[in-house]
Every structure is written in structure tokens, then in C-alpha cells.
Amino acid sequence: MVKSMKLMIDRVSKQYQSRIAVDRVSVELHKGVYGLLGANGAGKTTLMRMLSGILKPTSGMIALDGVDVSEEAYRAALGYLPQDFGYYPEFHAMDFLLYLAALKGIPKAQAKRRAKELLELVSLQDMAHKKIKTFSGGMKQRLGIAQALLNDPKLLVLDEPTAGLDPKERVRFRKLIEDLGHDSIVLLSTHIVSDIEHIADEVLIMKEGQLIYQGKWEDEKGDLEEFYLKQFEEDAHE
Amino acid sequence: MNNFGTLYHYEVKKIISRKPVWIMFLLCIFVIGMVVPGNLLGKYYVDGKEIDTHYHMFQVDRGYQEALSGRAVDQVLLEEVMTAYGKIPISAERYTLTQEYQTYARPYSEIFNLVRSWAQLDMEEAMAWEPDEEALYAARRETVEKQWQTLWLSDTEKEFWRKKEAQMNAPVTYHYCDGYNMAINGIVPVGLLVLLFVSVCLSSVFTEEHTRRTDQLILSGAKGKSIIYWAKIAAGVSVSAVCALLMATSACGFAWGVYGAKGFGASLRISSSMWSYSYPLTVGQACLIAYGSLIVTAVFVSVLVLVLSEVLHNNIATLAVCVGAILAGMMFNIPIQYRAAAQLWNWSPVRFFASWNVFDVWTLPVFGHCFVSWQIVPAFYVVFGIAVAVAGKSAWRNYQVSGR
Numbered sequence: 001m002v003k004s005m006k007l008m009i010d011r012v013s014k015q016y017q018s019r020i021a022v023d024r025v026s027v028e029l030h031k032g033v034y035g036l037l038g039a040n041g042a043g044k045t046t047l048m049r050m051l052s053g054i055l056k057p058t059s060g061m062i063a064l065d066g067v068d069v070s071e072e073a074y075r076a077a078l079g080y081l082p083q084d085f086g087y088y089p090e091f092h093a094m095d096f097l098l099y100l101a102a103l104k105g106i107p108k109a110q111a112k113r114r115a116k117e118l119l120e121l122v123s124l125q126d127m128a129h130k131k132i133k134t135f136s137g138g139m140k141q142r143l144g145i146a147q148a149l150l151n152d153p154k155l156l157v158l159d160e161p162t163a164g165l166d167p168k169e170r171v172r173f174r175k176l177i178e179d180l181g182h183d184s185i186v187l188l189s190t191h192i193v194s195d196i197e198h199i200a201d202e203v204l205i206m207k208e209g210q211l212i213y214q215g216k217w218e219d220e221k222g223d224l225e226e227f228y229l230k231q232f233e234e235d236a237h238e
Numbered sequence: 239m240n241n242f243g244t245l246y247h248y249e250v251k252k253i254i255s256r257k258p259v260w261i262m263f264l265l266c267i268f269v270i271g272m273v274v275p276g277n278l279l280g281k282y283y284v285d286g287k288e289i290d291t292h293y294h295m296f297q298v299d300r301g302y303q304e305a306l307s308g309r310a311v312d313q314v315l316l317e318e319v320m321t322a323y324g325k326i327p328i329s330a331e332r333y334t335l336t337q338e339y340q341t342y343a344r345p346y347s348e349i350f351n352l353v354r355s356w357a358q359l360d361m362e363e364a365m366a367w368e369p370d371e372e373a374l375y376a377a378r379r380e381t382v383e384k385q386w387q388t389l390w391l392s393d394t395e396k397e398f399w400r401k402k403e404a405q406m407n408a409p410v411t412y413h414y415c416d417g418y419n420m421a422i423n424g425i426v427p428v429g430l431l432v433l434l435f436v437s438v439c440l441s442s443v444f445t446e447e448h449t450r451r452t453d454q455l456i457l458s459g460a461k462g463k464s465i466i467y468w469a470k471i472a473a474g475v476s477v478s479a480v481c482a483l484l485m486a487t488s489a490c491g492f493a494w495g496v497y498g499a500k501g502f503g504a505s506l507r508i509s510s511s512m513w514s515y516s517y518p519l520t521v522g523q524a525c526l527i528a529y530g531s532l533i534v535t536a537v538f539v540s541v542l543v544l545v546l547s548e549v550l551h552n553n554i555a556t557l558a559v560c561v562g563a564i565l566a567g568m569m570f571n572i573p574i575q576y577r578a579a580a581q582l583w584n585w586s587p588v589r590f591f592a593s594w595n596v597f598d599v600w601t602l603p604v605f606g607h608c609f610v611s612w613q614i615v616p617a618f619y620v621v622f623g624i625a626v627a628v629a630g631k632s633a634w635r636n637y638q639v640s641g642r
Contacts, residue, residue, distance in 0.1 A: 016640070046640070052458040054639040076460035086450030090255040091248075099248040102241035103459030103466060147455065 005031050005065060005154055007051075007185050012060030014046050014209075021046040023209035024060070033181035035196030036189040037228055038206035044189040045083055047206070048159050051187065052080040064155050064185075076105055079153030081144050083160045083189075089133035093124055093143055096132060097150060104151040111150070118146035121176070137164040145173065149180075156180060158188040162195055174199045193225040240465045242472075249466075249473035252443075259439045263481060266431040270488050274424040275496040284335065300498070302345040303414040307500070311349060311508070312409040316369035319346040319353070323365060349412065355513055356381060375408045378507075382514050386599060390577045395601050398608040402516045412508055415501025418521040419509055421493035422593050425528050428489045429591030430564065432482045432536045437560035439481075440474045440540055444548040444634065445556070454639050463635045471544055471627050478540035479533055486529040515597045517610060524597065527612050532591045538619035539587050545630030548637075563588050585615050 007029040014022040022043040038044045049055035051062060053069045062069040064077055087096060094115055101111035119125045122142035132140065141164040148156060161177070162170045170192075178199045180186050187204075190196060196203060197217070203224065205213035217224050253259060278293045309315055322342040330336045333343075343350070354364045356378035382403070386396050447453040456462040502522030507513050509521050519527070539560075547556040567588025572580040577600075584595045590611075601608035 049454075049639055052454070054454055054457045056636075056638060072460050072464070075458060075462065078458060080454070080458040082451070082454040084451060085454055086447075086452035088252060088255075088450075088452065091251075095248070095251075098244070100455060100459065102244035102248070103456060103461050105241060105460040108241070108244055151460075 005185055007155055007187075008061065008063045009051070010061040010063075012047070012050060012057045012062060014043075014050060014055065015058045020209050022050065022057075025206075025209075025211045026060075027204065027211060027214055029185050029187065031181065031183065031185060032201035033177055033186045033188065033199050034202050034204055035200030036187060036204045036206065037191075037193065037196060038189070042206040043209040044206055045159055046209075048080075048157050048187070048189060049082075051155070051157050052078060052082075054080075076151065077154040079148035079151060079156040081148040081158045081161050083163070085144055087132045087140060087143070089131065091132055092129045093119060093132060093135075094128040096143060097147055100147045101150045106151055114150055115146075118149055121149075122146045138166060138169060141165055142169070145176075152184075154184050156184050156186045158186065160190055161188055162190060162192060170195070193228050197224050241461060242465055242469055245461065245466055245469035246472050249443075249469045250477060252446075253439065253473055253477050256439075256442075259477075262435050262438050263484075266435050266481075266485055267488050269431060270424070270428055270485060271492055273427045274420060274489050274492040278496065284332070289335075296497075299344070299347070300414065300416065303348050303416070304500070305345065306348065306412050307414045308411060310409040310411050311352065311371075311374075313369065313371040315349060315412075316353070316371055316374065319349045320367065320369045322346050323350055326365075328365075351510070352508060352513065355510070371409060378513075379403065382516060385514055389574060389599055391599060392603070394603050394606070395599070395608055398601060398603075399516045399599060402518060405518045406505070406507065406516070410505045410507050413501040413504035414498070415504040415509070415521045417494040417497040417499045418501060418504070418525045419511065420497050421490045421525050422509070422521070422528050423511060424489050424493060425532060425591060425593050425596075428485055429532050429535070430568070432478075432485055432532060432591070433539055433564050433588065434561070435481060435485075436478045436536055436540050437543055437557055437564070440478065440543045441547050441556040441560065442553040443470055443474050443544055445551055445553040448551055448637070449553075453637065457637065457639065464631075467631050467634045468627075471541065471630075474540050474544045475537050478536045482533045482536035486532060490525065490529065512593070512597055516599070517597075524593075528593050528596050531596050531612055531616055534616040534619050535587050535591050538623045541623040541627050541630075542587070545626050545633070548630055548633045551637075585611060585618075587619070590615055 009025055009027045009029070011024045011026050012022060013020065013024050025047060036044050036047070046055065050057050051069070053075050064074050067074045067077070091099065097115035097118065098111055101115060102108070106114065116125070116128075119128050122145055124139060124142055124146070127135065127139065132143065135143065141161075145161060148158065158177070162173055165173060174195060177186055177188060181199070181201060188196075188200075200217075202215060203213065203217045204211060205228065278296055280292050281288050282290045282292060282295060323346070325338045325342045326333045326336055327338060333339050350364065353359070353367065353374060356374060357367070358377075358381050359367060386399060391399070447456060456466055459466070502520060504521045506515050506517070506519045506521055506524055509524070512524065543556060543560055546559060547553055550556050550559075567586065572583045574580050581600045583589060584598065584600075589595055596612050598611050601610050602614045
């Protein structure tokens, strides 16, 4: 029997001097797609950085199948697409993927095969040996998505993955993310509520560092976008 | 799988794919090409009148010096030298312009200058000197002992150097070795260029990951907190070592190309700038030691620059600290009466590349054995370099991506 995957987020907080960016967030995630919504400054990116091991929580615990976020084994199972990531302008797309594959500990031969597959998946196969500095914003974003998938991650953290993609590409990536949710834990944050409505199995909503909603969003609960916008309005009135 | 080789390959690629690295490197090679044989450019004027070109003067002197190669600096040669110099009219205002000097004395000028240096004679005393082989070698020894006294050497050190002096044969054999002398003399500008190159090119290796925001991708990778750090250090160190080697090779190449590569086996005692160094070395060995020390210094400095840049998270600040240290090394001297401080300062990487510090007479006595600077300082650099790199790892590992 295959052991079920579990990402444990237990009372995780991040405090910067007097400001609490993430406030005692506790949640347990299993296989599936989780949509993370929240206004700017709600703490989404901070939470995602902590889940990616690049920002240490002030308190609390994060573990994937019992492996702590600080361990190499955790990062080996992680795929991460930051909101605003950099690239090496002089590298070719293939070099970029092979470099990041090496960082993820993937053997060279396997990395080459996987990089080719992923370049095809994100429709960049013709650009494999072109320098990244010649890429458009959307192409860079697609390359970013490809790098996040290099190690067939058990946990995929996507911060605004569809930003910069044209509508056709966005629809393609929704489908891709949906498929990935069958075998992995996918957590994606976005401002585009329709993205989440279409693909997320569960919705997480953050406000002022706290998780204010977690669960499936069913039609009988009303329109998700309306609910989401209401949170903004409440913020404005406060 | 740690993928060190692949990561190292890409880290080297990141460094050498930057245009400023190539511009800086080519600029350094150009400056070395201008500086090392630079004193052959131009003309020699007396009272505003052109007498000769420096290059022609060098060619003439080289011919004379090569004619003396292989001869022992003994009583016979010394008598020949003094006989030739005795023909110069005493009344001559500028003896080098006399026909007698040009015809008789100039072929022996190299030995005459050696006599003056060894016995610390001014021109008048030298012209009146009675050739005496034994007295000359004794005078050299006396001069060297006086220098040891001035440099505050301990009794243990003096004893060490006396033993080294005793290992050297007398009379010494003269060989033309200007190619090596010029390569050794040129090490100061070459060293400065190497340090500047390392500072400019490596100060952004770590910081660029933060400014480009690629650190998020790296640090979230399985090897992003450990192996990649060592791959970056190894890449920076090897680029520095290779570039320092290429600059050293260029400096020696230019020197040997212009002055010739003859004289590898000549004793250091006949070197115009290092005749008082008592360690039994040849000029060729000294040249290899000097440039070898420079490469080790470049490697050590590269580790300091890399780690400093990660600690400061700012390549401009790192560069400012490095350039400031290099300038301080050029301008600031510690008086030799503060022996320990002066020795420490001279052995620091911003000064150690100078040949007079590589071949100084200060030693580090350990259990009765004196280690000379070119033996102990590079060893220290290796040990400290490893320690600094290990200490710097936590700065990279604990970097927190926040506030963007």
C-alpha cells in the first residue's frame, strides 16, 4: 500500500520585529491542488518561502512525511516556483535546467532526459539552445515552471505561476497543475480567482498573516470571487 | 548524488561568461606587457642631447654580460675589472660618457656594480678599491650581517642565516640572468593586477545570486545549501589560480622574450636586487618561488573576497574593502622596530606578493627550526583559506530570503 503524502504545517509564524507576517498557521495538506488566496501583504509569499526552506519560521514546524523543512531530503522532494525569480542571461534554457537539476541532485543523464521532456511540455523545445536573455516574460515564466518540475516533486509550491502567461498558456497550465495534483501536493498562490476555481481541490485564504479559510469551495457557498473580494472590502473599512 | 562536478562547471561558466572578467583580464595582460619590459622603451639623453636608445644600450650591455657568463667572480676577474676601470680618467665629470669607460670598463660594469653593492662602496671608494677576492666575500658577509642587525633578527635567526651562508660556494660564478631578474622585479605590478582582478571578478559571485533573485531557486534545491557553496568557492578559487598563472606566465614570457631565458641556474648572489639573500637559491628557483607564492596569494585572496561578499551581501562594499586593503598595503608601512607587527603586515596578502617580502630574512622559528617566509606564509594561506571558507559557509546556508 502506498503511504499517503502529508505536508504538516504546525503553528508556523514569522515575525519581523514588530510585524507578524505569518501568524500561527496550522494546516495539513495531502495529495491534491491547494489554492492559496489573499491580498497583497496577507503573508502568502512568506508562507511559501517558509515551505520552500528559504526562510526560517520564527516558530512552528513544517514537515513533509515527517522530514523537517531544514533537511536536504525535504528539499529533494520539493519543486518551487518563486513569484519573482531570476535567471542567468548568458545561459541557454537547457543549461539553466541542467544546472538546476544538478542542484536538485538529479544524475546528469537523467537530468538531460528530463530537461528535454520539460522543455517540450512548456513548448520551449525550439529555444533549448537559445540564451535566456532573448526570452520574453512568458517564456521565462514557462522555463520557471519547467525547473520546478525537474525532480518530479512530491511537494510543488507555485507562487503566482500563471503571471505573465497569455490566456491560452494559462489554460494549458491549469490542466498541467491539475494533473500534477493527482500524484503530488500542489500549493499555488494567485490573485486570479478563476484559476483556483477551476483546478483547486481545496482553497486556503490568508488575511493579515492568518489562515481564515480552509476547505473545499462548493457552489452552494456562493461565488468564491465575491467572497474573496469581500475580504478586501472589509480591509478597506477597517 | 552530489553533482559537484556539474555544479562546478556551471559556476565557472557563470564567472567567465561575464564580459567585465574578460575585459579586466585582457587589460591586465596588456599592462603587464607594457610594464615588464617597459624600461627598454625611450631614449637616453644627456644635457638634452640624445645619446642612445635604452634598447640599444641594453643590447650592448647584454652582449658584454653574456661574454662574462660562466666566469667565477674571483681574484683574476676582479683584477681585470679594476684594471679596466682604472683606465677611466679621474677628472671625468661623467665617467660613463668617456671613451675609456665605453671601451674598457663597460664590459665589466656588471661585476663592478656587484662589488659596489656587496662591499657598500660609493663611486669614489669603488674606483680606489684594491681587488681582493677574499676581502670582497668577507665584505659581502659583513654587509649582510649589518642588515640582519638593522632588521632586528633574533640570535636564532642569525644563526640560521649564517648556516645558510655557509652552504653557498665561493667564488660565485657569474651568469647573465636578466630575464629572471626582470621577471622577479616585475612581480609587484603583476601582483597588484592579480589582486585587483580577483577583487573585481569575484566580488559578485555570491552577491549576484541575491541581486538577481536566483538565490531562491538555488537555496530551495537539495544541494543548494551545501554542495553549491563549495562549488562556488572552488570555481572562484580555480578561476583566480588560472588567471594568476596566466598573468605570471605572461610576465615571465615577456621578460624572457625580451631579456632572454638564460641563467636559470645562476646564484641569487649575483642578482642585482637580491644579492644579500642568504638562502642558497638560483635566480630561476627564486622566480618560480615568487610567482608560485603569488598564485597561492591569489587563491587565498579569492577565498577572502568570496566569503566577504557573502557576508556583506554587497559587491560594491566588498570591492571597496578589497581596493582599500590593496591601497593600504601599497601606502602603509609599519616601522621595523615593531618587528612582530611589521612582519605580520608584510606577510599579509596585500604585501606578500612583493619579492622583497617573499625573500625577506624574517623567519618563523618553530621548535628551533626557522621557516622562511616563502615556506611558511603560503602554508598559512592554505590553512587560513580553508578555515575562512568553512566559516563562511554558515553565512550562505543561513541566508534568509525575505523582504522583496
